[in-house]
Amino acid sequence: MSTWIERESNVYMRAGGRRLKATIVRGAGARVWDDAGKEYLDFIGGWAVTNLGHCHPAITQAIVQQAQTLLTTSNDLYTIPQVELAELLIQQSCLDRIFFANSGAEANEGAVKLVRKWGKINRNGAYEIITALHSFHGRTLSMVPATGKPEGRAPYEPVPAGFVNVEFDDIAAIKGATTAQTVAVMLEPVQGEGGVNIPSDDYLRQVRAWCDQQGLLLILDEVQTGFGRLGTLFGYQQFGVEPDVMTLAKGLGGGVPIAALMAKEHAAVFQPGDHGSTFGGNPLVCAAALASTRYMVEHNIPQHARKVGDYFLGQLRRLEDTYDIVKEVRGRGMLLALEFQENCAMEVVTNCLQKGLILNPVADNAIRFMPPLIVTEAEVDEAVGILDAALKDKTA
Ligand SMILES: Cc1ncc(COP(=O)(O)O)c(C=O)c1O
Incomplete structure (x- = not known):
């Protein structure tokens, strides 16, 4: 055997x-x-x-109860766990709008679409996103060039254009890479897959200030740092900055596949039909994530x-x-x-x-x-x- x-x-x-x-x-x-x-x-x-x-019993009980009630619907309809989870995450964070996806990479793909659309409207079609070397943003085709590991790209060429990788924790590198085509900077607050790289205390504040001065959006990929991992509910809370766009996954569902794309109102430029997902934010995963996040906040x-x-x-x-x-x-x-x-x-x-x-x-x-x-x-x-x-x- x-x-x-x-x-x-x-x-x-x-x-x-x-x-x-x-x-x-x-x-x-x-x-x-x-x-x-x-x-x-x-x-x-x-x-x-x-x-x-x-x-965790709070999560498993919520899953069992929801599984016996309603597993999924089309996202053309409204469901209560999704609305409740959306409200809780908006209330706990500095962001105003949310969209649910299924994985970290997919949430990041959504972030790229969102800021590119924002660039069309607000920055003469600027589309380039500055990311950091040794970052990790996922395995989908456009997350391959977004991820700061140029040596891993060759088998998948041509990869989508529009990503520039610069040294992490180096504000001068971001300034030097900014052009008229730049629309956003996308960073992990602490690089996880890159080996747990913690930036200097003022790095993210400097990046925020540069984005504000240049009219760029700041995307924080909190797929790994979110949900208490760094000792605050979200990583940005440790560094004295607020992102315009934030992505979440991993700890959000406590074990079920759910991710989120969040944005401040000024960056939330999607219109009906721009984005979607069959499974994203279905009642089962939202019930699990709601139970997990509530427990995390209450305790x-x-x-x-x-x-x-x-x-x-x-x-x-x-x-x-x-x-x-x-x-x-x-x-x-x-x-x-x-x-x-x-x-x-x-x-x-x-x-x-x-x-x-x-x-x-x-x-x-x-x-x-x-x-x-x-x-x-x-x-x-x-x-x-x-x-x-x-x-x-x-x-x-
Ligand atoms: C910071 C970060 N972003 C994105 C991802 C990709 O998430 P997923 O594997 O859910 O697509 C990961 C996964 O490790 C991650 O650590």
């Missing part, structure tokens, strides 16, 4: 390159179990998705993430002090990284997996931590203990 991993290898496209050899069958809180019953602490958190933990989960995240960072710094192989530890809230002096991330992650801890090798030389935001200090101690043991093995 072949294993699930062998069966998968016969049929699934080799697109993502699954590196962690475990088949997960169940999850609760910060833990998951594999098909052999082995328990793991999940510090990838469904890739920064399960912010309230796996199968001030971002504050918990900040507190336990600071504790976690302190514990990782202890490892940095102990092991010469650790070059740097960095992060904010519950988005943390540990960088090595050498390319040993996969080796350490594989050892941690065997010891019952799931981690993300975000680069050849770095590990990223994105646990559920409800993780406790005791669970952090357990995870750091496993990592400590793996580092001991590595340096023995």
Whole structure:
């Protein structure tokens, strides 16, 4: 009898390159179990998705109730969960209008369409968007050039035009790249997939000021930083700026596929027929996202993430002090990284997996931590203990 991993290898496209050899069958809180019953602490958190933990009862109950009531309708009709979720997100953020999509990349595609239309109306057809090197905005065709990884583009050429990548955390680079064709700057407040890169405190304020001075829109991709990940509900709240356009996904639904494109009134130039989605914002995913976001706000989960995240960072710094192989530890809230002096991330992650801890090798030389935001200090101690043991093995 072949294993699930062998069966998968016969049929699934080799697109993502699954590196962690475990088949997960169940999850609760910060833990998951594999098909052999082995328990793991999940510090990838469904890739920064399960912010309230796996199968949080507030979310699962909302899903069950909604599934028994109404799964979907056409978006030509109105549904109550969608309106309620839209109202809550508008109330909790600085944005005025919202559109629901299904994934982060799709929300970003919507943002590109929106600002291009805005550029047609307000900036003589300007369409170019400045993004950052080492950014990540998704895998769809126009998110390939939006993402700041030029070396990954060749197989998909020709990719859509209209994106310029500049150094992150470098306001002069944005100023230098701005032309009459520029319509917007699109950034992650903290770069996640790029290795947890935190900008200088005043970088986003300087970008905001430049956008205001030049008449450009500021798009913040909060797909990874949104929903408490950095210790506030939205990442922009940490940096003293407000975006004109913001995209959300991942933690929004707590585990179901839902994304959002939000805009201030002045940027919300779509008219009926300009954009749409069959599944986007259907009652099932909106009910899940409503339950998750309500719980997060009512229980001030971002504050918990900040507190336990600071504790976690302190514990990782202890490892940095102990092991010469650790070059740097960095992060904010519950988005943390540990960088090595050498390319040993996969080796350490594989050892941690065997010891019952799931981690993300975000680069050849770095590990990223994105646990559920409800993780406790005791669970952090357990995870750091496993990592400590793996580092001991590595340096023995
Ligand atoms: C900042 C950011 N934007 C966009 C995306 C793409 O989201 P999705 O995988 O839901 O398309 C990701 C995914 O990691 C992300 O981190």
